[in-house]
Structure formats: C-alpha cells, structure tokens
Amino acid sequence: MEKIRIICSSCQKTLSVPLEWEGKKVRCTQCLHVLEVSNIEILKKLQEMNQNKLKIKENKDKVEKKKKTKAMKKFL
C-alpha cells in the first residue's frame, strides 16, 4: 500500500498514512490532534520531488567517488 507523509499542524510530527485515507481524519500519534488528510496530490508531488533530489544527490556521490578513485590511481 502506498503511503504519504503528512505533518501534524499542532506538533509538526510527520505521520505516515495510506493514500486511500484522503479526505479522512486521522489522530496524531503524538499529541492526539485530529487532522484531515488532504492535499494529497500536492504532498505526493512534493514527495516525488524530494525523491528525485535524493537520486540526483546519489548520482553526484557516485561521480565524486569515481573522481576520487582516479585521483588515487594517479597518486599510486
């Protein structure tokens, strides 16, 4: 089941809820504040954007490693 992260408007805790819960109300596990699961499409896009950012970072790390290996070879 796909999950989405929502942030409690009361205590800022990040809650993980199933996508199917859109429009439903959930209780924050930390402060028991009741919040509605809404704007899921926006949240989903934000999440995807963050994942893409992570991917880009991973690729950069790989390139960095390659550069380092090359430098090491030259040094040896």
Ligand SMILES: [Zn+2]
């Ligand atoms: Zn809360």
